Amino acid sequence: MINISCEDTVLIKKRSLKNAYFSFTFGPYSRVDQCYPGNFIHLKLSETQIYFRRAMSVAGVNKKKKEIEIIFKVMGRGTELLSRFKPTDHVNILGPLGNTFTPPRKSERAVIIAGGIGFPPLMFFAGELVRNGYDPERIEFFYGGRTAADILERSRIKKLGVNFHPVTDDGSLGHRGLVTRMVEEYIKSHPDEKLRLYGCGPEAMLKATDSLGLKYSLPGQLSLEAPMPCGVGICLGCVVPLKAGGQARVCADGPVFEIGEVAL
Amino acid sequence: MTPDLKVTLAGVEFKNPVMTASGCCGYGEELAKVFPLAKLGALVTKSITLAPRPGHPPPRTAETASGMLNAIGLANVGVDRFISDIMPFLNRQKTRLIVNVAGSRIQEYVEVCARLNDIEHIDMVELNISCPNVDEGGMEFGNDPVMTEKSIAEVKKVLRKPLIAKLSPNVTDIVAIARAAEQGGADVLSLINSVLGTAIDIETWRPRLTNNRGGLTGPAIKPIALAKVDAVYNKCSLPLIGIGGINDYRDAVEFFLCGARAVQVGTALFVYPDAPVRIVEGLKEYLKRKKIKSVNDIIGKVRKY
Numbered sequence: 262m263i264n265i266s267c268e269d270t271v272l273i274k275k276r277s278l279k280n281a282y283f284s285f286t287f288g289p290y291s292r293v294d295q296c297y298p299g300n301f302i303h304l305k306l307s308e309t310q311i312y313f314r315r316a317m318s319v320a321g322v323n324k325k326k327k328e329i330e331i332i333f334k335v336m337g338r339g340t341e342l343l344s345r346f347k348p349t350d351h352v353n354i355l356g357p358l359g360n361t362f363t364p365p366r367k368s369e370r371a372v373i374i375a376g377g378i379g380f381p382p383l384m385f386f387a388g389e390l391v392r393n394g395y396d397p398e399r400i401e402f403f404y405g406g407r408t409a410a411d412i413l414e415r416s417r418i419k420k421l422g423v424n425f426h427p428v429t430d431d432g433s434l435g436h437r438g439l440v441t442r443m444v445e446e447y448i449k450s451h452p453d454e455k456l457r458l459y460g461c462g463p464e465a466m467l468k469a470t471d472s473l474g475l476k477y478s479l480p481g482q483l484s485l486e487a488p489m490p491c492g493v494g495i496c497l498g499c500v501v502p503l504k505a506g507g508q509a510r511v512c513a514d515g516p517v518f519e520i521g522e523v524a525l
Numbered sequence: 526m527t528p529d530l531k532v533t534l535a536g537v538e539f540k541n542p543v544m545t546a547s548g549c550c551g552y553g554e555e556l557a558k559v560f561p562l563a564k565l566g567a568l569v570t571k572s573i574t575l576a577p578r579p580g581h582p583p584p585r586t587a588e589t590a591s592g593m594l595n596a597i598g599l600a601n602v603g604v605d606r607f608i609s610d611i612m613p614f615l616n617r618q619k620t621r622l623i624v625n626v627a628g629s630r631i632q633e634y635v636e637v638c639a640r641l642n643d644i645e646h647i648d649m650v651e652l653n654i655s656c657p658n659v660d661e662g663g664m665e666f667g668n669d670p671v672m673t674e675k676s677i678a679e680v681k682k683v684l685r686k687p688l689i690a691k692l693s694p695n696v697t698d699i700v701a702i703a704r705a706a707e708q709g710g711a712d713v714l715s716l717i718n719s720v721l722g723t724a725i726d727i728e729t730w731r732p733r734l735t736n737n738r739g740g741l742t743g744p745a746i747k748p749i750a751l752a753k754v755d756a757v758y759n760k761c762s763l764p765l766i767g768i769g770g771i772n773d774y775r776d777a778v779e780f781f782l783c784g785a786r787a788v789q790v791g792t793a794l795f796v797y798p799d800a801p802v803r804i805v806e807g808l809k810e811y812l813k814r815k816k817i818k819s820v821n822d823i824i825g826k827v828r829k830y
Contacts, residue, residue, distance in 0.1 A: 265558045267797055305796060312743060313588050314796060355798065490586050490593060491795035494555040497597050498586030508579060508600075513555060 265356065265493060266292065269307070272350045273328065280410045281335040282378075283344050284320070287352060288328035295357050296322050296329060298386035299484060299517045302356035303492035304331070306343055314355060315339045316489045316512070318461075320381035321388065329354070332381040332413070358492050359516045362386050362482055364395070365457040371395075372481075373423075374444055374470050375404045376462020377411060382484055383461050384414060387423055397422030401447060405440025405466065409433040441469035448477050457481050458520060467525055474520035481520040487511040501525075528812035529819040530805065532566070532786050534764050535687035535712035537648050539566040539621055539787060542820055543777065543801045543808070546768050546791030547572055547625035547651060547691070548597065549742075552611045553618065559798040564805065567621035569789060570607075572653045574626075575633045577603035587724050587733035592743025592770070593792060594722055596736030599627050599656060604637045608644065616646050623689065627653040631666075631676045638684045650686050652677065652711075655693030655718035656740075667693045667718075670705035677709030687712040689766065694746075694753055695721045703757045715766035715789065716757065717750045743792040744770045751783050758784025758825055772800065774807025784825040 274286035296302075296319050303314040321330040335344050346352070362382075365371040371390065375383045383402070391397045400423040406412045407430045419425050427435030428443050436443050440462075448456060458481030460470035467483050474481045487499035494513025502524040503509055509523065530541035544567040550556050553568045562568055580600025587594045602610065607624075615622055624647050628634040634652060641647050654667035654676060666676045667690075677690055690711040696702055703714055719740025724733040732738070750769020758765060767785030771777055772793045780788050793800040808820065817823060 263558060263560065265798070267559075267799055310591075312591055312796065313593065353797075488584065488586065488588075490588070491798070493559070493798055495549060495551045495798070496586060496595070496795050497551075497580065497600055498583070498595065500580075500583055500585075500600075502582075 264295070265358065267353055267355050268292070269351060269353050272346050272348050272352065275346070275348055278332070278413050280413075281344075282332060282413055283335075284330060284332045285343075285346070286328050286330045287354065288326060290327055290329045290354060292357055293322040293324050293327050293329055297357075297361040298382055298389050299359060299361035300357040301359050301492070301516060302329065302331070302354045303358060303489075304343070305353035305355070306339065306346075307351040307353055309342050311339050311342055313490055314492060315343065316492055318382040318484070318516075319357070319385055321385050334378045355492060359512060360514075362459060362484070362517055364390060364393075369455045369457045370451075371400045372444060372447065372456050372458050373400060373402045374440060374458060374460040374462070374466070375402070376440055376466035377406055379460075379462030379466070379484070380404055380413065383459060384418055386459065387418070387421055391421050391423070398424065400424065401426065403428060403440050403444050403447075405429070405462070407431065439469070441466055441473060444470070445473055448473065448479070460484070464525065471520050471523075471525055479520070482517050483520060483523070484516045485511045485518060485523065486516065526818070528809055528817060529821075530808065531819075532821060534766070534786060535649070537621065537687060541566040541805050541808075542781070542787035543804050544623065544766070544787060544789045545569050545794065545801060546789035547653065549791035549794050552607070552615065554614055556794070556798055557618070560802050563619040564802050565620045566787060567623050567648070568615070568618065569623040569651060570625055571601050572599050572625045572627035572656065573601055573604050573607050573637060574599060574628060575604055575637050577601065577606065581734075581736045583735065585734055585736065585739070587739070589722070589724055589741065590745060592741055592745035593795075594724055594734060594739040594741055595719070596734045596739035598736065604640050608640065612644060612646070621648045622646055623649045623651050625651045625653050625691070627656055631679050634676060634680050635683055638680050642683070642685050647686060649689055649713070650684055651689040651691050651715060652680060653691050653718070655691050667702060668696055670701045673702050674705040674709035677706055677711050681710035689713040689715050691718055692716040693718045694749055699753050700756055700760045703761045703763070707761045707763050711763060713766060714757065714761070714763050715768055717746070717753050717769050720746050720749060742770070744772055746770045747776060751779055754780060754785050755783040755827070771804070774804045774811055777804050777808060778811060778823065781820060781823050782825070782827040786824055
């Protein structure tokens with residue numbers, strides 16, 4: 262079945278967030294209806310010398326306006342060039358790619374664990390849960406960063422009505438310490454609740470989240486990041502080892518994996 | 526009038542001269558989500574070996590200027606699972622099928638080819654005697670004219686399908702290798718495989734590939750590939766398939782002019798997975814604009830100084 266396309270589109274809105282983070286909105290993009298939380302798009306920086314695409318998780322969609330949003334941090338040459346794009350500049354979107362988060366059951370409480378640049382797909386996920394009638398009071402949104410400047414889109418996340426728990430290394434916002442330590446405190450203080458974990462962030466955070474899930478026998482999912490030439494499963498560049506043996510492609514078999522699945 | 530894109534290689538007719546390159550399209554299942562594989566001249570599978578191979582640990586790709594390095598290490602499901610799990614899907618595709626075969630011993634090539642013999646849908650076999658990313662086998666066969674001839678001759682003893690020998694650019698004299706392949710009984714030559722290269726992370730002083738080195742592909746190697754096709758064309762009587770950095774129809778036309786009868790598209794698939802379809806369309810427009818009836822009319826027609 263043909264369900265992936267290469268589509269030219271245009272940057273229509275650019276927001277410079279703090280700390281080298283940017284929010285870009287592209288449109289019109291015909292496949293917004295097929296973009297779900299966890300999915301990513303592979304972005305060709307048209308008219309630049311950058312040959313390969315850059316994988317970006319979907320941070321939001323506006324189905325009515327056919328717009329798609331990504332949030333990225335300047336990390337290298339590609340993202341640096343992308344950050345200099347201006348509204349009306351062209352890109353080509355290959356997508357939508359990858360799998361999606363499994364929503365929590367009605368009886369479960371969603372414990373979202375975002376770290377640094379891992380927050381955009383989780384913000385999209387929380388927003389879609391709320392939009393689909395999931396009680397925002399039953400979503401715990403933990404968000405860790407080094408300092409307050411690393412915790413972005415705070416008002417937007419809070420506006421969803423979720424229980425927002427910022428955590429910083431230096432205590433400049435919210436709790437001080439590691440986000441996964443705060444999550445463990447939360448798990449321990451809610452022994453009677455059915456919790457489901459959702460993590461996206463740096464590798465150490467994913468590893469700690471995976472351990473929490475296994476230690477407390479909690480189901481959940483982790484969204485992984487990997488250097489990804491093709492994004493569609495043909496180059497085999499982004500494989501990760503699985504605990505059960507064998508390998509999985511982050512792009513085509515993920516990026517979302519069950520807790521306990523990947524040998525992190 | 527619509528220009529004729531049909532080409533014939535070793536008695537097999539292809540609806541157009543644009544194929545996927547081995548190692549860049551898996552077994553076709555993923556590309557089938559992007560375009561109908563029937564639009565391809567042929568699908569060329571990832572290298573199949575006798576036993577399954579996990580490949581090298583990551584990182585096994587690295588972006589470079591106008592290209593990429595890879596050292597995947599011939600990761601594949603092995604011939605048995607290829608036949609049982611993958612062939613049912615491929616049998617449903619209305620496209621020519623070329624299976625690429627790799628091995629670390631001549632006997633391994635022979636055994637894999639023997640198992641492919643009876644699968645009707647497989648039109649040709651391409652022999653990977655030029656992989657730079659495995660310690661044993663691969664490039665070792667393709668680096669030496671004697672080994673090239675011997676490995677191809679042994680395979681030809683059992684294989685009842687036309688054989689393509691895929692040549693390495695990492696040799697002093699590619700014409701000698703091409704002639705040895707012809708001597709051994711190859712029916713078609715494809716060139717080039719990736720160019721040996723590496724890249725280092727200057728912060729960690731580590732190579733950017735766990736294999737320490739890899740194969741360079743993408744636009745960066747197109748001039749090298751073109752020069753190799755040009756060098757081999759007319760130096761042996763076999764038809765040539767050009768490979769190396771082909772991104773669009775213009776690149777493909779350059780290869781035809783240098784003597785390639787067909788082209789394979791590899792790394793470009795990682796950027797535009799529908800690149801072969803775009804190339805076929807572009808080629809049609811080009812021939813129409815030039816008022817040329819058939820793509821065969823431009824093969825080897827470079828006007829040299």
